[in-house]
Amino acid sequence: MSEPTAPTPRTRIRRLPELGVYERERIYAILDEALYCHLAWVGPDGDPRVIPTIHTRIGDTLYLHGSSASSTLRAIKQGLPVAIAVTLVDGIRFARSMFEHSMNYRTVIVYGLAQEVTDREELTKVFDAITDQVAPGRSADARPPTEEELRQTTFVKVSLDEASAKVSEGFPEESDADLALDVWAGILPLRTVPGEPLDDPLLKPGTPRPGYVTDWRRPGAGA
Amino acid sequence: MADAPSDRTRVHRHPERADYDAATVHAILDEALTCTVCWVDADGGPRALPTIQARIGDILYLHGSRAARAWKAVAAGAEVCVVATVVDELVLARTSPTHSMNYRSAVVYGRAREVSDIAELRAAAKAITHHVLPGREDDAAEPQDDDWRETLLFAMPIEEASAKIRTGPPMDDPEDLDLDVWAGTLPLRTVAGTSAPAPDLKPGIPAPGYLPRNGQEFPRP
Numbered sequence: 001m002s003e004p005t006a007p008t009p010r011t012r013i014r015r016l017p018e019l020g021v022y023e024r025e026r027i028y029a030i031l032d033e034a035l036y037c038h039l040a041w042v043g044p045d046g047d048p049r050v051i052p053t054i055h056t057r058i059g060d061t062l063y064l065h066g067s068s069a070s071s072t073l074r075a076i077k078q079g080l081p082v083a084i085a086v087t088l089v090d091g092i093r094f095a096r097s098m099f100e101h102s103m104n105y106r107t108v109i110v111y112g113l114a115q116e117v118t119d120r121e122e123l124t125k126v127f128d129a130i131t132d133q134v135a136p137g138r139s140a141d142a143r144p145p146t147e148e149e150l151r152q153t154t155f156v157k158v159s160l161d162e163a164s165a166k167v168s169e170g171f172p173e174e175s176d177a178d179l180a181l182d183v184w185a186g187i188l189p190l191r192t193v194p195g196e197p198l199d200d201p202l203l204k205p206g207t208p209r210p211g212y213v214t215d216w217r218r219p220g221a222g223a
Numbered sequence: 224m225a226d227a228p229s230d231r232t233r234v235h236r237h238p239e240r241a242d243y244d245a246a247t248v249h250a251i252l253d254e255a256l257t258c259t260v261c262w263v264d265a266d267g268g269p270r271a272l273p274t275i276q277a278r279i280g281d282i283l284y285l286h287g288s289r290a291a292r293a294w295k296a297v298a299a300g301a302e303v304c305v306v307a308t309v310v311d312e313l314v315l316a317r318t319s320p321t322h323s324m325n326y327r328s329a330v331v332y333g334r335a336r337e338v339s340d341i342a343e344l345r346a347a348a349k350a351i352t353h354h355v356l357p358g359r360e361d362d363a364a365e366p367q368d369d370d371w372r373e374t375l376l377f378a379m380p381i382e383e384a385s386a387k388i389r390t391g392p393p394m395d396d397p398e399d400l401d402l403d404v405w406a407g408t409l410p411l412r413t414v415a416g417t418s419a420p421a422p423d424l425k426p427g428i429p430a431p432g433y434l435p436r437n438g439q440e441f442p443r444p
Contacts, residue, residue, distance in 0.1 A: 010270065015291040035313075035411075036324070038306050040261035040269040043231065048261040048269060052308040052328045067236055083271035085259045091416070098352050098363040099370040105257075107273045131319040141404050143318040153320055171421045181364050184428050188356075189416030190441055198312075200392045200406040207405050213315065216409055 010111055011164035021165035024060070030106045030165055031057050033218050034086040035133075035192075039064055041082045041114070055084070056129040057160070062110060063117065063126045066156040079113030082158060091190050095172035096183040102172065104187065108165045112158040126155050137212040192218065231332060232385035242386040245281065251329040251386055252278050253354070254443045255307035256413075260285060262293075262301045270296075276307065277350035278381070283331060284338070284347040287375035294375055298337050305331045305379065312408040316393035317400070323389060325408060331384040335377035341368070347376045357444050358433030413441040 004022045005011070013020030021027065031037075040050040055064045062084065091104040117123050127150075128139040145153070172185055194216040197209055225243040227233035234241035242248075252258070258276045263269060272293050275286045283305065287294040297303055312325035338344050345366065352360040393406045415435040420428075435442060 010264070010268075014293075015288040035310055036308060036326070038259040038261075038271060038273075038308070040259070040271045040304075042263050042267065042269050046263060046267070047231070047302050047332070048263050048304045049231065050259065050261045050271070050304050050306045050330060052306060052326065054324070081268050083261065083269040085271040085273050087257050087259070087273040089256055092355055094356075094359065094363075096364055097366070097370075098348050098360070099366050099374065101352060101355060101359075101363065103257075103275070103355075105273075109271060111268070127319045131322055134313050134322055134324075135315060135409075138315065138322075139319060142316070142322065143399060143402055143404065145318070145320045149318075149320040171419075171423075178364065179423055180425070182425065182428060183362055183364060184431050184434075185421040185424050186419050186430075187421075188418045188434060190413055191416055192411050193414050195410035195412055198392075198408045198410070200395075200408075202392070202395075202400050203406055204401065204403065207403060209405050209407075213405065213407075213409055216313075 005161060005163050007164055008162055011109060011162055013164060013166050019166045019168050021167050024160070027108050027160070027163050027165045028057060030088060030108045031055065031062065031086055034088055037064065037084050037086045039082060039084055041080050054130060054133065056126065056133040058125065058129055060160045062158045062160055063130065064114070064156050064158070065130065066114065067154045079115045082112060082114045084110040084158065089190055090169070092188045093172050094185055094188065095174055096178045096181040096185050097174060100172050100174050100178065102168065104169045106165060106167045108163060110158060110160060110163040112162055114156040114158050117155040117157050120150065123150050123155060135212045135216055137210070141210060227385060228383045232330065232383055234385060234387050240387045240389050242388055245381070247386045248329045248381060248384045249278060251309060251327045252276060252283060252307050255309050258305050258307040260297070260303055260305050262296055262303045264296060275351060275354065276305070277347065277354035279346060279350050281381045283379045283381050284350060285335060285377040285379065286351060287377055289373055289375055297335050297377060298375070300334055303333065303335055303379065310411055312410045314393050314408050315406055317395045317402045317404040317406045321393055321395050323393070325389050325391070327386065327388045329384060329386045331379065331381050333379050333383055335379040338376040338378050344371060344376060347378070354444055356433060357442055358431070362431060415439050415441055
């Protein structure tokens, strides 16, 4: 797990290479915090395709809900080449000049072969992990999938061996000429916060709201 | 409601969540702060890169760079697809397979051209600044001609596009409604923290009024 991923030509950060991160711990923390990812593959006509989907990580493997891509996936038994992008925006960096505006962000790109998860025991673990990805602790309460539901859902897995992160933080850096401008510069942090939970209209009366809902926060996310 | 503009934009899984109206697609592209640009590289593999976008009418502008080799394929006319996603609520159902999210996503297919006309570049840079925070575009210093050397902006028509939207409570089967498990939705919002002035900010420049205060909703165009 502490072994860094080896940057390949496609994961090496070329624009602002000093922002490139290849340590697994830091890459995994970003994947674990993100609520969703963008999953891209090459369509039957050689054109790019993409869907937003949810993911979860177990060890050095990333699992993705892949039902929308399942027809393409099943056609390629040896694995479907995919690219996965995750983006967390931590804040806006306001520079004096329009051009130096940027964001404080953490992104991860993963390349690999997506393979359908077929092992029953593995699928059950993925269901637990992906349910906890929504709200940590949730899998202990929700009814686990039935045999029929396990058959109906497609999960794919991708090794995290070819992955890189890009992390940008700090204040804007501007030329001396721009520093003299009469324009405010600085950082605006952004965060995702929960609102008031809404009971299902069909909720059985008297069912209490669990703590992971009333005190919801992302794993690794600050207060 | 409009029909899918092409076969690949047609939503096959949960077709009831599809929306092909331009106004719906536009609103998602405006609200999502970032997007992911995808294309197929010279070796036939999929590539993905997050970036920032802005929309003027039915043109989507994408922020690229000359240093990132990836953008060269896009500049050379590779087919691209762009996806933007906004998560509105977590959907906690009584069973783990029925868990979901209420979200809005938009996918745009097409080819992007490099913007080279200075007037269009200026308009696009202004639109991107407005996309980040409405009001900022009238405040920040406009680009100088040599600013364009490093940065690359692409323009892409929003013609072949679709949106997918999920709303509402969990959809559990009738036989699961009796389970003693809380079910419902948890709305999520993006809010501002406390803004911090740059350490080298010229003294006497107040925080601008368009900057949201701590805990306030992050304003979207």
